[in-house]
Amino acid sequence: MKPSDPAPQTPDDRPADPRAEAFQGVRAARRSELAEDYVELIAELIHTQGEARPVDIAAKMGVTAPTVAKTLDRLAREGLVTRARYRSVFLTDEGRALAQECRRRHEIVLRFLLSLGLDAETAERDAEGIEHHVSERTLVLFSAFAIRS
């Protein structure tokens, strides 16, 4: 119990370990991934089809309609989308901003992978998984590299 306690516990929070902090960051990222995938897809659908209908979201995400419905309810609760029963889905300002941010990240990661020489299909796949876990700092390096090459 002396101040020279071997366990350097932070006063109040849980971290205590640099690794723990990193994992908590990863967990946080995982929680928001789905939301990001949805708003990104919704923005895209609105752009290409004029509207985002649950049935199309379900098809593109590869899940069933009820799953989409529940997720959209959550997104609505979180203020990212608005919806009316039996109608298509819209993004709030916040949702639109998030979508744009996601698209930006996605683009940077994708271009980077392509500039490394990766084939288009694999690049798209990997970008989809990677984009949620890249820090701003890394993005800067990615863009610089893609431009330079």
Next chain:
Amino acid sequence: MKPSDPAPQTPDDRPADPRAEAFQGVRAARRSELAEDYVELIAELIHTQGEARPVDIAAKMGVTAPTVAKTLDRLAREGLVTRARYRSVFLTDEGRALAQECRRRHEIVLRFLLSLGLDAETAERDAEGIEHHVSERTLVLFSAFAIRS
């Protein structure tokens, strides 16, 4: 219902869309991420401390003891670890193999990020998130780049 149906549905499965397939891949990856993080950490603890105790796993992962216990039960069910009540945790052959594979990926991603010029702390953080979403093909390019630079 004619054969020239506009929706090109694959006969039996759900995919139907290249994007859907990609998302399903990402979801699959997400499911195994935690398992991978655990076996990787367990291998590391065994290496550095001689044994992997739940309490240390909890500290490093930044979660509580009961969460660790439940997850370890799942990993045991999946044949990745073995455990006895009130004793420390061991990896099965399968678990050891997975840990090694994870460590390899982690190393490659980390070295790659560092060789891009990223600071050590951010590199570690990003690697933790990215490593589960990188295809073998991308890993090859990453290693080539890290060596070449």
Next chain:
DNA sequence: GTGATTTGTTAGCTTCGACTAACTTTATGC
């Protein structure tokens, strides 16, 4: 070797993301 501390477990709660089944509403075909 007994008492306190640390570690581990059990039970029970919550949220999330997935599913199926069954139903309602909207859109379509004719």
Next chain:
DNA sequence: GCATAAAGTTAGTCGAAGCTAACAAATCAC
């Protein structure tokens, strides 16, 4: 304009991952 098909919703289940509270076992200290 009415029947049918497509789309959307509701209800209910499941497993995973997190938590707290309360208890049991093991270890340490002396």
